[in-house]
Amino acid sequence: MSFLTSQPIDLATLALSVAAPERGAQVTFTGIVRNHHAGREVVSLGYSAYAPMAEEICAELVREAEQRWSVQVALSHRLGELAIGDVAVAIAVSSQHRGVAFDACRWLIDELKTRAPIWKHERYADGTAAWVDPTAAGGAISSSR
Amino acid sequence: MTPFSVRLFARYAELFGAEQVEVMLPSNARVADLITALRLLPGGAALPAAPFVAVNMARAEPDAPVSPQDEIALLPPLAGG
Numbered sequence: 001m002s003f004l005t006s007q008p009i010d011l012a013t014l015a016l017s018v019a020a021p022e023r024g025a026q027v028t029f030t031g032i033v034r035n036h037h038a039g040r041e042v043v044s045l046g047y048s049a050y051a052p053m054a055e056e057i058c059a060e061l062v063r064e065a066e067q068r069w070s071v072q073v074a075l076s077h078r079l080g081e082l083a084i085g086d087v088a089v090a091i092a093v094s095s096q097h098r099g100v101a102f103d104a105c106r107w108l109i110d111e112l113k114t115r116a117p118i119w120k121h122e123r124y125a126d127g128t129a130a131w132v133d134p135t136a137a138g139g140a141i142s143s144s145r
Numbered sequence: 146m147t148p149f150s151v152r153l154f155a156r157y158a159e160l161f162g163a164e165q166v167e168v169m170l171p172s173n174a175r176v177a178d179l180i181t182a183l184r185l186l187p188g189g190a191a192l193p194a195a196p197f198v199a200v201n202m203a204r205a206e207p208d209a210p211v212s213p214q215d216e217i218a219l220l221p222p223l224a225g226g
Contacts, residue, residue, distance in 0.1 A: 031226050047225070050154050050218055053202040054225070077225060089226050109226060117199070117218075118225025119155035131156040132224040143159060 003058035004051055006080045009087040018072040018094040025098035027105040031089040033082045037132070038139040041125035047079045047088065050117035057116045065093070065108050069100040073108065077118060147172045149179060149211065152218040157196075160188040170211075176200070177207035183219065196220070 015028055035042055054077070062073045074092045082088060091108050095101040113134070120132040122140060130140040146169040158164050168182035176198050183189045197220040198205050211217060 048155055049225070050152070050199070050202075050220060053199060053218070056202055113226040114223065116225045117154070117220050117223060119221060120224040121155070131159075131221065133156075133222045134224055135222045141156065143156065 003055055003062075003075050004049055004077050004079050006078070009076045009078055009090045011087065011090050011092070014074045014076055014090050015092040017074045018092050020072065020094065023072065023094040023096055025096065025101045026092065026094045027098070027101040028093070029089075029091045029105050029109050030087055031109070033084050033086045033088055035084045037122060040122075040140075042084070042122050043125050044081060044083055044123050046081045046121045046123075047077070048119050048121070049077075049079055051079075054116045054118055058112070061108055061111050061115065064111075065104045069095065069104040071095040071100055071104045073104065075108065075112070077112070077116070079118075146170060147213045149174070149182075149213050149217060151179070151183065152216070154218065154220060156221045157192070157219050160191050161186060162188060172213065174211055175207065176205045176209045176211055179211055179217065180207070192219075197222075 011030055058075055062075055065073050072094045077089045091105055093101045093105040122132055123129045130143045133141045148167045149170050151166050153161055153164055170178055170182055184192055199218045199220055200211055200215050
């Protein structure tokens, strides 16, 4: 399965892919492109990735979560140019009961952010742009583009 | 000295003005030697003290060996999700 996509993410399809008669709980997380970041008005953004490594990391995360919590996971991360309100990332977790599905879903999005080689380039209303750097004080650093 | 090819992404591709660069290193080089050589290239001075280097798609520490056959990538701070 490919976890990275340049096509719009359909949450309903993703959720359906982990549904099963014995799984009575399903938790989904949707990350949506926001119109502001660190006090600046964002007009659009672009995601890029070291694709083969990001695919491998996503596969590892899904395997880890499925083994640790006995859940079933579907995950999709968008690449390319996105507009405000677009779905950037979606995760669907199903399980027999709700507790582990919440735990696994939270863990998956947190780990994805810290482990997957994916980058975000924000464009602002004032015409400037920057690469998002979660380790930097302002959350973003200047870019030449 | 042997040419080592390094893939660059996002902000680092902008810094170096390329998605791939080559550096010359001894064949028994380590990740730290690679970083030192990258710093000497145009744009390389802006790299942080300990940039994330992936060797064959796994994080490599400064003392890890690298070979010219490895897939080497220099990764800016991750910002997915």
